[in-house]
Amino acid sequence: MSIVLFDGFELLDVFGPVELLGMAPDLFELDFLGPSRDLVSSSQGMKVAVTETYETASEPDIVLVPGGMGTRKLVEQPEFLEWLHGFSRSASLVTSVCTGAAVLAAAGLLDGHRATSNKLAFRWVTTQGPHVEWVPEARWVVDRNRWTSSGVAAGMDMTAALIRYIHGDEVAQNITSMIELDVHHDSTWDPFAHLHGLVED
Numbered sequence: 001m002s003i004v005l006f007d008g009f010e011l012l013d014v015f016g017p018v019e020l021l022g023m024a025p026d027l028f029e030l031d032f033l034g035p036s037r038d039l040v041s042s043s044q045g046m047k048v049a050v051t052e053t054y055e056t057a058s059e060p061d062i063v064l065v066p067g068g069m070g071t072r073k074l075v076e077q078p079e080f081l082e083w084l085h086g087f088s089r090s091a092s093l094v095t096s097v098c099t100g101a102a103v104l105a106a107a108g109l110l111d112g113h114r115a116t117s118n119k120l121a122f123r124w125v126t127t128q129g130p131h132v133e134w135v136p137e138a139r140w141v142v143d144r145n146r147w148t149s150s151g152v153a154a155g156m157d158m159t160a161a162l163i164r165y166i167h168g169d170e171v172a173q174n175i176t177s178m179i180e181l182d183v184h185h186d187s188t189w190d191p192f193a194h195l196h197g198l199v200e201d
Helices: 009-019 078-088 100-108 122-128 154-167 169-178 191-195
Strands: 003-004 031-034 062-065 094-098 138-142 146-149
Touching: 003 009, 009 094, 062 078, 062 100, 094 154, 100 122, 100 146, 122 191, 138 154, 146 154, 146 169, 154 169
Parallel strands: 003 031, 003 062, 062 094, 094 146
Antiparallel strands: 138 146
16 A cells, blocks of 8 residues: 655544554555655654655555645645646555545546545535535445545544455454454444534434
8 A cells, every 4th residue: 555645644544544454464565655755744743754755656556645734735736636646547446534535636536436534624625626526424435446534533444444345354353353443334424424514414
């Protein structure tokens, strides 16, 4: 999996999924991509080392774009969006957590697809993709090879579902049991859509 890092990424958007995927190193190889070889700062101030730069990254199998406050700047960077579009075009799966969906949308990678995102930021996210069918009530959404999740912790539920999709129930169950994660299996479960007034009771 190629994980796209940028200054201001949300820590759990990355390391929630990484915790799950890292339990099966023989099944998932993790690459952390950054704009340069410099450390990349999360929204929380933690600095993370990259394994490859955007320009030197190998052709991806699975792409993950996290959210975070840094997404507000990324959607205004045409060069980055052009790179992301080209980089992700050949991937077997393109995924996002939280407001990472706004970045995918701004890069044109969600056009013609159903998608969801963080519910607190949902109204902003949807302005980035006028050709996206935004789903206001969903824990995560799968549309062909596009997987998008709701806010932060929802990325772990999506990742568990992704592992199950690729490697089956037993592998997914073993991993979630090892880290004692009680996952939501229903992708439509979403109390936060109601909480933030996106759907009516």
